Amino acid sequence: MSFRLAGSRPAVVNAVALVLALSASAVLAQTTTGGQAAPAATTASSAPKPAAAANGAPIASTPTPAPDNEAAAKPGDAAAGQGKAAACGACHGMDGNSTDPQYPKLAGQHELYIAHQLHNFKSGARQNAIMLGMATPLSDQDMHDIGAYFASKQSLPGVADQALVEQGQKLYREGDPERGIPACMACHSIDGRGNPGAMYPQLTSQHAQYVEAKLKDFHDGVSWGTDAHAQIMPLIAKKLDPQDIAAIASYIEGLHVANEGAPASASP
Incomplete structure (x- = not known):
């Protein structure tokens, strides 16, 4: 690394x-x-203990199963997603490497994560006026295809x-x-x-x-x-x-x- x-x-x-x-x-x-x-394990397998909610109950560190309509979508098709992602390129870059740091890089991001966030924007669970407009017309399959397209790209290294x-x-x-x-x-x-x-x-x-x-x-x-x-x-x-x-x-x-x-x- x-x-x-x-x-x-x-x-x-x-x-x-x-x-x-x-x-x-x-x-x-x-x-x-x-x-x-204190020294911590240096492998990704050393996941933190689940955080506790306000009432003291542990919060699971694994995601809640996707809604039925998300789960029903087939695995994304990167080739189909390329055309569907064209509008995304204005902010995120055609290959997912945005040049404006206010917009995240999507290149190399996981398909399921992208699809899930698009679903959150569409449902209003995640608030963003621009993304609400972009995600609203997308079907669940569109979201997976777009996710597959960006997942197939490689993020360009940045600097610290x-x-x-x-x-x-x-x-x-x-x-x-x-x-x-x-x-x-x-x-x-x-x-x-x-x-x-x-x-x-x-x-x-x-x-x-x-x-x-x-x-x-x-x-x-x-x-x-x-x-x-x-x-x-x-x-x-x-x-x-x-x-x-x-x-x-x-x-x-x-x-x-x-x-x-x-x-x-x-x-x-």
Whole structure:
């Protein structure tokens, strides 16, 4: 796994609304996604214990089964999805690599996660006026086809602010047990690829500005639905302070695997 560092580039602090996800998880159920912490396992199998709800009951760390109409859709067809995703390209890039950091990269994101979020936009479970208009005319099969198309693409590596890497890496890989913050990688994997089966989104190389905006939303109590899976990130993010959020977001932008073209010397 490798990083790209932005040198003196400041951490992005603009919170802007967007589509996601790490995530996704988040960034960061995810995650996705300070202080001296006890050593944590460094494999994605070390998932955090389920968070507790306000009444003390544990919240499941696996997603609620998809609604019947989502489950009824056939696996997505990337070729069919290419045409259906044409309108998405204006914000997210034709290959899913958006150039405007307020819009998330969708390249390499999991099909099921994209389809599920489109369904959330359409149903109103996730609020975004632009995405409501885009998702409303889509059938469940359209959503899976679009998801399959973007899943077939590769996200372009980003860069991380060198000044934030140490703190971001610690939180991403170890969390902060003293504050009850789990490691982001427990759900999103050490390289940010996520977990498609559990619907934890890919976070690798995601724009820091987008991740930061979503983490701030989660911190303030925004959720993307009422099911247990949708409650994970708000519970985690409320324990993060602004510096934590900036560091995690920057670290995620620089997170990618070596074969994506980053120099080996950039490894943390």
